[in-house]
Amino acid sequence: MKALTFTLVAEPPERLDLSPLTPERLAGIERRDIEKIQIGMSKHGSKVGDIFRVAGNDPLDIVFEGGSTRLDRVAExxxxxxxxxxxxxxxxxxxxxxxxxxxxxxxxxxxxxxxxxxxxxxxxxxxxxxxxxxxxxxxxxxxxxxxxxxxxxxxxxxxxxxxxxxxxxxxxxxxxxxxxxxxxxxxxxxxxxxxxxxxxxxxxxxxxxxxxxxxxxxxxxxxxxxxxxxxxxxxxxxxxxxxxxxxxxxxxxxxxxxxxxxxxxxxxx
Amino acid sequence: MPNVSVNGITIDDTFAEAFGMRATAIVITAPNRKWARQAAITMTGFATSVIGCGCEAAIDVELPPSATPDGRPGCRVMIFAMGTDELQKQLLNRVGQCVLTSPGSACFAGLEGSAELKLGSALRYFGDGWQISKKIGGRHFWRVPVMDGEFLCEATTGLTKAAVGGGNFFVMAESSAKALVAAEAAVAAIGLVPGAIVPFPGGIARSGSKIGGKYKGMIASANEAYAPTLRGVVRSELGSDINAVLEIVIDGETNDAVAAAMKAGIKTVIELGPKRGAVRISAGNYGGKLGKFIYSLKDMLP
The missing domain is CATH 2.160.20.60 (Glutamate synthase, alpha subunit, C-terminal domain)
Structure with missing residues (x-):
């Protein structure tokens, strides 16, 4: 199993709520479904796949590559x-x-x-x-x-x-x-x-x-x-x-x- | 199997018989070694035998500053009793009266066991509302204000039900002085064995007893078969060369600790030799039917 990695592609256009991306809430979810989770907090309504490139498969070991002050509620x-x-x-x-x-x-x-x-x-x-x-x-x-x-x-x-x-x-x-x-x-x-x-x-x-x-x-x-x-x-x-x-x-x-x-x-x- | 002779010392073909007990341990620290020992010795006073003291207790090992939770010199004290309730009562009374009161002392759990006994979680009431609870790295401590600062005491300590009490051997010599030399050497050797204590005065009992007696109400009485002054009067176990018998009674955290302590003690007595120390080694038992643990002397030889 490789660490589930979310690589930030660009500075997010809006504030993000990352609370769905915890080991518990990602357990048993396929990568393509993870990419569909909505995390944007404004009318953009960005999804995980819009903001991050997702790789790896171990939800007990999550890495966010690249940070931003707009990444709110990490690991809540x-x-x-x-x-x-x-x-x-x-x-x-x-x-x-x-x-x-x-x-x-x-x-x-x-x-x-x-x-x-x-x-x-x-x-x-x-x-x-x-x-x-x-x-x-x-x-x-x-x-x-x-x-x-x-x-x-x-x-x-x-x-x-x-x-x-x-x-x-x-x-x-x-x-x-x-x-x-x-x-x-x-x-x-x-x-x-x-x-x-x-x-x-x-x-x-x-x-x-x-x-x-x-x-x-x-x-x-x-x-x-x-x-x-x-x-x-x-x-x-x-x-x-x-x-x-x-x-x-x-x-x-x-x-x-x-x-x-x-x-x-x-x-x- | 007949008696054997090792280094000129006769080893009786017999065994020590011991019983299951409950035990706990604490670590007492103080500003220096003297006061760590003082607190430990005071709290283990009057704790030679469960027959009359409620528990058996002694210093297990002294701990260097590097091995204690607060970096001060300390002692690991072990306490043995027949039941959990009595052990709990003795622990709190003794720590409350003898360790809490001792200058600069602190008290930590000394055993991780199958169950917990209250320590600071009961003694904290001495703080009369000014006590402070602190959880540090998963361990729970109480800080109780006292006149030289604070008494720090871990909330609980562990209890083991696998402890063994009553491992023993007899050191038999031509004179009292030689018996004492041999017994002291054995006690010193046992002091280095972790998890085993010798609760009698200086680790040595001179009044080994038999169960019951002719007087009503006596739980234990003179073991006349091993009393040299009665050698000609009763059916004695002593030959003409024995004028003094001293008993080393051992309590251990585990069966293995008791065996290790017996081995260490017997090895030392044998190495000392019959000229300076004992001429014979024996052990006490009740026929092997009462105790759960049997330590045959021939298995304890070096």
Whole structure:
């Protein structure tokens, strides 16, 4: 079996909804039927065959050769297998994923990994705003799994996160981890204003002191932390980081006391 | 088959008889080796025999920092009991009173078994609402605030139903001092066998017992056949050359672990020789009808 490959022929004329092209939804479908699936979101109504050249036959191993910011909802809701985008992705990449791996070898748009519940999403470039965050009207953001951004993340990364791990390696914009319910957000490379704004529980782990925190965060000392040692080793073992992030006794700020106040921001002293 | 002699030591033609048990294991870590051992020794105190302690427990192996989940020195502790409920109770009481309380400690699962026992998922209530749940790479941890920082404890650990308790052999010597030298050497050798513990004080029991006794309510009582002071009075198993008998009792994660431990211990006693150590090795059994596991001494020879 060869990887089911969608090669982008030209820049798409409209935004595309790629959510039908997941391992589950393509299982058992012939290639000529795949080419007939409508993915265009405007009056053009482009079909897969209009946009991509399709090759290969293994739906558990899907590759999009060539990326575009118009490729929305890549691998939405996938439960297993692997999807790889060689290039950029549009909005909501890996949204509501439950399993498998999604790799984007480029940049991702807003709401990447939104509400994901399991699996592993890795973005080698930058991610847009609202990384892992809920769409309007949803109560919780990311609910499990691992989301890695090797580049930067836009504002409100990990907004309303509830479970799982998000790691951003080259810095995030303002309000990272805002309204977190629980879970773990790792940001190396600095954060924008007020990380953890209105967080209830959860951990925001930084490689340096944040440049600002909401005034309702309080200083909580820096005792030795086995948790810091365990998460440092985990991040290195998973190939997410190369060096320990926190060390053995990170500084802790607790908050946000404007809400429940059981969250924490940890960084090496 | 008659008794055999190896390196001048008589090996009785008999066998050890052992029983199926439930066992679990945890890994205790601390800022240094001293405190990892301290927490482990404290939680395995008063855990020599299920007869009176509820469980049998001891340090299985010491772990270098490279082999623990948090990169600190640690100990793998094994606990054995006759039933799952008792094992669960002993585990929580002992970790709660002896490991949670020990400075700088953390506690991790030490066994992947057929079922799970509660660990941090019960001890977390010590946090009184301030405990924090963390799932890291598929493992679930609880962080409980304590006065020197946080007690990190894995939510559950594994339980095995394939454990074996009561593997044993007797080290028989001309004097107490020689018996002790031989028994200590055996314990040191068994300490290197993974998955096997020797739960008695320093790994050695001097009061090997028989089942029951003449007094009502005694579950176990003096094994007079092996008591040198009664050699002339009762039907003794001891010849005129034996003045001290020490028993090594072994619990293992598996049948193989017990056998490996017995082999390691007996090999060491034989290598030590009769001049410095034991002149004879025997084993305890109940006629072979009660225990599920039989370890014939002639199969345990090096």
């Amino acid at each position: 809701g996938m439960r297993g297998g692997s999807v790889r985008v060689v290039g950029n992705a549009g909005a909501q990449a890996g949204r509501a994923m439950r399993g498998g791996t999604l790799t984007i070898e480029g940049n991702a748009g807003p709401h990447a990994g939104s509400g994901m519940r399991g699996g592993r999403l890795e973005i080698t470039g930058n991610a847009g705003e609202h990384l892992g965050a809920p769409l309007a009207g949803e109560l919780a953001g990311m609910n499990g799994g691992v989301l890695i951004v090797r580049g930067k993340a836009g504002a409100f990364a990990a907004d309303r996160m509830r479970r799982g791990l998000i790691a951003v390696l080259k810095g995030s914009a303002d309000n990272a981890g805002s309204r977190m319910i629980a879970g773990t957000l790792v940001v190396a490379g600095g954060t924008g204003e007020m990380p953890g704004y209105l967080m209830r529980r959860g951990s925001i782990l930084l490689d340096r002191a944040p440049k600002s925190l909401s005034p309702s965060f309080v200083e909580c000392g820096a005792p030795e932390s086995v948790f810091a040692a365990v998460i440092d080793r985990h991040l290195i073992a998973e190939g997410i980081l190369k060096r320990p992030l926190l060390g053995i006794a990170p500084q802790k700020y607790g908050g946000d006391n404007a809400v429940l106040g059981m969250g924490e921001v940890l960084f090496p002293r």
